[in-house]
Amino acid sequence: MSGDGLSGPVFRGRRRGLMLVLSSPSGAGKTTLSKRLISLNPDLVLSISATTRAPRPGEVEGQDYYFMTPKEFEEKIAAGEFFEWAKVFDHYYGTPKAPIEEALDEGRDVVFDIDWQGARSLAKEAPDDVVRVFILPPSLALLRDRLKKRKQDSDDIIKSRMNRAKSEIEHWNEYDYVVLNDDFSRALEKLSEILHAERLKRVRHPWLEGFVEELMKEE
Ligand SMILES: Nc1nc2c(ncn2[C@@H]2O[C@H](COP(=O)(O)OP(=O)(O)O)[C@@H](O)[C@H]2O)c(=O)[nH]1
Numbered sequence: 001m002s003g004d005g006l007s008g009p010v011f012r013g014r015r016r017g018l019m020l021v022l023s024s025p026s027g028a029g030k031t032t033l034s035k036r037l038i039s040l041n042p043d044l045v046l047s048i049s050a051t052t053r054a055p056r057p058g059e060v061e062g063q064d065y066y067f068m069t070p071k072e073f074e075e076k077i078a079a080g081e082f083f084e085w086a087k088v089f090d091h092y093y094g095t096p097k098a099p100i101e102e103a104l105d106e107g108r109d110v111v112f113d114i115d116w117q118g119a120r121s122l123a124k125e126a127p128d129d130v131v132r133v134f135i136l137p138p139s140l141a142l143l144r145d146r147l148k149k150r151k152q153d154s155d156d157i158i159k160s161r162m163n164r165a166k167s168e169i170e171h172w173n174e175y176d177y178v179v180l181n182d183d184f185s186r187a188l189e190k191l192s193e194i195l196h197a198e199r200l201k202r203v204r205h206p207w208l209e210g211f212v213e214e215l216m217k218e219e
């Protein structure tokens with residue numbers, strides 16, 4: 001990763017940018033939560049993933065995902081254009097590198113809606129910059145209800161997402177924070193608190209070292 005702007009310190013003015021990674025079983029609310037969090041925080045941008053799955057009704061190219069064929073996706077893997085990629089539900093999903101580097105270089109924080117495999121890869125690549133949050137549903141019954149109410153997937157797809165839910169939840173303890181998405185406003189509030197506290201962390205303010213050094217020179 002050296003020389004690509006992600007391994008070294010990334011500064012926002014004088015602050016180091018952070019990568020807020022959200023994972024959950026499908027339907028727990030991470031897409032809705034991340035969109036609301038972004039609407040409340042102009043300095044936060046969403047990492048738009050590429051995928052080979054079909055667009056859902058209402059999904060917009062370049063806004064929800066970059067939709068592509070498996071051949072196009074594999075060409076991009078070979079060209080090293082992904083920061084990380086994984087196969088989820090038999091489809092490819094990946095994080096394009098260039099827009100993230102651009103956002104972090106501009107001093108913005110980036111939010112990722114990716115699975116446990118992607119979260120693990122990002123944390124390995126940029127351990128100081130990644131903050132991992134796992135979103136839990138109140139119950140599997142409510143998870144199924146939410147997937148049904150979303151009305152965007154067939155019964156078969158809902159079944160395969162439910163079958164995969166436990167294997168995603170199994171990774172909950174690899175995350176820094178766990179937010180239970182029972183009441184939406186409360187979950188959003190918790191996520192905002194995590195973001196704001198993480199922005200204040202000492203390691204994200206490398207300028208402090210010089211500042212304190214100068215302070216100590218004062219009589
Ligand atoms: N590793 C990885 N996972 C991703 C990426 N984009 C989306 N995913 C994950 O793929 C899974 C399926 O996403 P999607 O088909 O949009 O369904 P959703 O879970 O209902 O939002 C979710 O667990 C996403 O977090 C990515 O770029 N990389």
Ligand SMILES: Nc1ncnc2c1ncn2[C@@H]1O[C@H](COP(=O)(O)OP(=O)(O)O)[C@@H](O)[C@H]1O
Nearest residue numbers: 026027028029030031032146150181182183184
């Ligand atoms: N706290 C909540 N209570 C009730 N419904 C919710 C809550 N959070 C999200 N939802 C709804 O559940 C469905 C799945 O949410 P979504 O954000 O698409 O999940 P994910 O991205 O994790 O698959 C959506 O229709 C969303 O409006």
